[in-house]
Amino acid sequence: MIDRAPTTVIEVTGAADLAGQATRLLAAGHRLALIAAHHDTAEHPGGPAIRIVYLFTAGPPDQRVELILRADPDRPHIPSLAALSFPAGRFEREMRDLFGVEPDNHPLPRQLVRHPHWPVGWHPMRHDAPARPPMTAAEPFPFLTVEGDGVYEIPVGPVHAGLIEPGHFRFSVVGETILRMKARLWYVHKGIEKLFEDKLATEAVPLAERISGDTAVGHGLAYALAVEDALGVTVDPGIQRARLALLELERLHNHVADIGALCNDVAYGIAHAHTQRIRERLFRLNARVTGHRLLRGSIRPGCVQVLEVPAIAEIKEIAGDLADIVEIALRHTVVRDRFTGTATLTRQQAADIGTLGYVARASGLTYDARIAHPLADVEVTPVVRTGGDVLARFQVRAEEAAASAALLAELLPTLAAGLFGTPPGMPGTHRSGVGIVEGWRGAIVHRAEIGPDGRLSRVKVVDPSFLTWPALPIALADTIVPDFPLTNKSFNLSYAGNDL
Amino acid sequence: MSWVVAVAQMLLVAVLAPFTIGVTKAVRARLEGRAGGRFGQPWRDLRKLLRKPPISPADAGMFFLAAPPVLMATSLIVAFTAPFVTTVGVGGSADLIVVVGVLLLGTVALALAGLDTGTAFGGMGSSREMAIAALVEPTLLLSVFALSTRVGTTSLGRIVEAGASDPARVFTPTSLLALAALGIAVLAETGRIPVDNPSTHLELTMVHEAMTLEYAGRDLAQVEWASAMRLTILLGLLGNLFVPWGVATELSPGWLAFGAVALVVKVLGLAALLAAGEVFLAKLRLFRMPELLAGSFALALLAVLASTILA
Numbered sequence: 057m058i059d060r061a062p063t064t065v066i067e068v069t070g071a072a073d074l075a076g077q078a079t080r081l082l083a084a085g086h087r088l089a090l091i092a093a094h095h096d097t098a099e100h101p102g103g104p105a106i107r108i109v110y111l112f113t114a115g116p117p118d119q120r121v122e123l124i125l126r127a128d129p130d131r132p133h134i135p136s137l138a139a140l141s142f143p144a145g146r147f148e149r150e151m152r153d154l155f156g157v158e159p160d161n162h163p164l165p166r167q168l169v170r171h172p173h174w175p176v177g178w179h180p181m182r183h184d185a186p187a188r189p190p191m192t193a194a195e196p197f198p199f200l201t202v203e204g205d206g207v208y209e210i211p212v213g214p215v216h217a218g219l220i221e222p223g224h225f226r227f228s229v230v231g232e233t234i235l236r237m238k239a240r241l242w243y244v245h246k247g248i249e250k251l252f253e254d255k256l257a258t259e260a261v262p263l264a265e266r267i268s269g270d271t272a273v274g275h276g277l278a279y280a281l282a283v284e285d286a287l288g289v290t291v292d293p294g295i296q297r298a299r300l301a302l303l304e305l306e307r308l309h310n311h312v313a314d315i316g317a318l319c320n321d322v323a324y325g326i327a328h329a330h331t332q333r334i335r336e337r338l339f340r341l342n343a344r345v346t347g348h349r350l351l352r353g354s355i356r357p358g359c360v361q362v363l364e365v366p367a368i369a370e371i372k373e374i375a376g377d378l379a380d381i382v383e384i385a386l387r388h389t390v391v392r393d394r395f396t397g398t399a400t401l402t403r404q405q406a407a408d409i410g411t412l413g414y415v416a417r418a419s420g421l422t423y424d425a426r427i428a429h430p431l432a433d434v435e436v437t438p439v440v441r442t443g444g445d446v447l448a449r450f451q452v453r454a455e456e457a458a459a460s461a462a463l464l465a466e467l468l469p470t471l472a473a474g475l476f477g478t479p480p481g482m483p484g485t486h487r488s489g490v491g492i493v494e495g496w497r498g499a500i501v502h503r504a505e506i507g508p509d510g511r512l513s514r515v516k517v518v519d520p521s522f523l524t525w526p527a528l529p530i531a532l533a534d535t536i537v538p539d540f541p542l543t544n545k546s547f548n549l550s551y552a553g554n555d556l
Numbered sequence: 557m558s559w560v561v562a563v564a565q566m567l568l569v570a571v572l573a574p575f576t577i578g579v580t581k582a583v584r585a586r587l588e589g590r591a592g593g594r595f596g597q598p599w600r601d602l603r604k605l606l607r608k609p610p611i612s613p614a615d616a617g618m619f620f621l622a623a624p625p626v627l628m629a630t631s632l633i634v635a636f637t638a639p640f641v642t643t644v645g646v647g648g649s650a651d652l653i654v655v656v657g658v659l660l661l662g663t664v665a666l667a668l669a670g671l672d673t674g675t676a677f678g679g680m681g682s683s684r685e686m687a688i689a690a691l692v693e694p695t696l697l698l699s700v701f702a703l704s705t706r707v708g709t710t711s712l713g714r715i716v717e718a719g720a721s722d723p724a725r726v727f728t729p730t731s732l733l734a735l736a737a738l739g740i741a742v743l744a745e746t747g748r749i750p751v752d753n754p755s756t757h758l759e760l761t762m763v764h765e766a767m768t769l770e771y772a773g774r775d776l777a778q779v780e781w782a783s784a785m786r787l788t789i790l791l792g793l794l795g796n797l798f799v800p801w802g803v804a805t806e807l808s809p810g811w812l813a814f815g816a817v818a819l820v821v822k823v824l825g826l827a828a829l830l831a832a833g834e835v836f837l838a839k840l841r842l843f844r845m846p847e848l849l850a851g852s853f854a855l856a857l858l859a860v861l862a863s864t865i866l867a
Contacts, residue, residue, distance in 0.1 A: 210676040210760070217757040232842060321761075323753040323839035329588035390750060390838040537680070538842045541758040 071135030091147035092516035115428030202228035221551035252515035268553035274495025285489025359477035375461030395447035399543035412520035413498020418448035425494035519553030558645025569635035573784035574598035583831035608773035623669030624778035630662035631785035648713030670767030681766025691849035702859035719800035733859035740852035795822030
């Protein structure tokens with residue numbers, strides 16, 4: 057059983073107080089994990105307001121601090137923290153689009169989530185938002201034009217060849233060298249956070265599992281932990297260990313797929329073909345363990361269900377198989393040459409932007425939510441590389457996959473098949489809770505607020521992609537155009553998880 | 557008689573070409589542990605494309621429309637005149653400089669078509685293709701020159717004939733150097749790994765495919781077919797220059813039939829070899845390409861030097 061201090065909640069008043077508290081927390085090694093706006097009605101404790109929650113986390117030991125700022129619901133203005141933290145500026149732009157909250161003194165107060173064809177003045181996350189007015193048909197598409205001799209633009213997407221999520225990339229190029237790359241995402245806004253509202257807290261895991269299809273366990277578990285935290289439920293360590301095992305199975309099949317895809321992008325098809333074989337084997341294993349190839353449907357608040365405990369021998373065999381492929385790929389001089397030095401993200405850049413997961417760890421940052429916010433008493437050693445290039449991101453994946461297999465070998469003997477735990481009951485009062493999980497892409501944070509009737513009043517989801525996307529254009533400086541697909545694959549960020 | 561034979565040789569190359577592509581794909585799939593398609597799959601794809609009407613981009617002009625027939629014509633002319641089945645008569649009359657020039661004409665036509673579409677991908681593909689072509693063409697010429705000095709003529713028919721009648725001449729240091737140079741040049745010219753990846757869907761990494769992205773229907777079928785014929789032609793020449801046995805040196809039905817079978821075996825064998833080699837290779841970084849191609853040029857130059865010194 058892992059004990060942790062309860063979340064510290066601090067009500068802040070005004071810009072100076074907020075900036076002071078944020079500065080203090082960031083200096084003490086906290087990370088700005090989430091900023092969520094809430095449009096409170098008269099039923100909420102504290103009365104009608106636009107309430108902003110700033111969640112700062114640090115660990116180990118696991119610490120969580122929430123700063124709460126109230127703004128006028130009719131003309132909401134908040135002081136911007138963009139000067140202190142780059143992620144804060146992104147969260148503020150998101151809130152500006154979805155809640156109409158105006159950040160004062162923001163250096164770049166431009167739309168983020170909404171495309172220009174969205175109706176003006178329509179903020180869908182507000183309670184008083186009307187049904188969606190008609191979208192305008194045409195969309196202006198202004199991009200900063202890079203001028204100079206021989207500079208030309210390459211527009212790519214949003215519809216791509218192959219099964220890739222939609223995103224538009226605009227390259228300004230001289231010869232083959234990329235001068236500037238602007239990514240326009242946000243083509244897949246589904247209103248997921250709105251869909252959570254008014255669902256029973258105990259029944260919304262299936263929605264969380266579908267936030268990003270490849271991260272069913274990561275998001276499902278983060279959501280379940282947030283609900284358990286809100287309702288004050290303590291979960292049996294055996295249940296947490298089973299959940300961790302599922303999380304590692306998810307990391308394994310995604311890293312295997314990425315390792316193959318990176319090889320495929322340098323036309324080393326044989327490695328790709330073999331990782332596909334391993335991936336299919338893992339999918340079938342997943343189906344036996346949970347009844348779903350992508351591991352959906354096992355985790356519920358307070359509970360976990362395992363249909364079959366996988367054999368350690370099979371996991372070890374898969375890990376050995378994968379290690380062989382990685383070794384063969386990295387021994388190939390051309391593959392290694394393509395990976396080495398391509399699209400380098402320095403440690404400083406990775407830290408300033410607030411990158412997470414394998415991208416951060418390939419640039420020398422050590423943050424891993426499994427260590428900072430542990431769920432069970434298991435030893436996790438972070439895999440860290442300092443190169444910051446495609447090779448480092450490839451190697452971090454390969455070593456993490458091996459570490460996942462080792463962790464599974466430790467966890468599996470303690471597991472048994474069956475349904476464990478009981479769903480939590482009604483809260484009776486307004487509650488809130490936070491769930492933090494190291495998903496395969498990086499730290500996933502969910503913050504859930506639950507009303508007295510057990511229905512969700514607000515869920516804020518932060519996928520690591522939201523924080524890591526801005527690092528891609530920076531890593532691309534001085535990279536050549538034909539290396540972009542390889543770089544993009546080495547980041548492999550989610551579009552669906554980014555644009556909720 | 558020799559005209560009829562040349563026409564038959566051209567048709568054979570045209571029919572064989574999609575199977576050449578089919579063999580490379582099938583062999584590669586098998587070696588990677590995948591099921592893959594059948595040898596005849598490219599023919600089925602062509603049949604499907606030939607039934608569909610072409611579509612042109614709004615801004616495209618005559619270069620875009622002209623490229624598929626020009627590319628097709630250049631491939632057919634080379635298949636008509638170069639020594640594939642026979643070295644005698646029209647079917648073996650081509651001069652090596654003419655063959656390289658005619659093939660280059662097709663390359664340039666397609667590059668202009670890529671620019672003519674007005675899309676970023678087309679222009680990008682064309683500029684890369686031209687950069688590669690500028691490095692490859694000298695190697696193509698020079699490596700065959702090395703083989704021509706021992707015969708004293710630039711006629712491909714005579715060079716192949718000399719090889720067929722005097723096998724000792726084929727296995728010389730000159731030949732080996734020229735083979736290595738020509739092999740790399742053929743890989744680059746036909747857009748194979750490590751220079752280009754014919755099976756990728758990533759537009760930004762493409763060379764040959766980027767120029768043909770805007771083609772559809774019958775136009776695309778022509779471009780694909782002509783490209784397959786170029787691969788067949790270059791593999792056929794490679795086969796006949798370095799393994800010249802089986803080429804018909806007289807116009808008797810028996811010899812011609814044997815020559816045709818020998819050509820099919822050589823081309824498909826080389827295609828399988830090519831695919832097997834590709835399994836072990838990855839695509840070079842675009843900026844490393846000049847190193848590879850300059851290396852092949854140096855080999856070709858050495859071959860020419862060797863042929864004059866050792867002759």
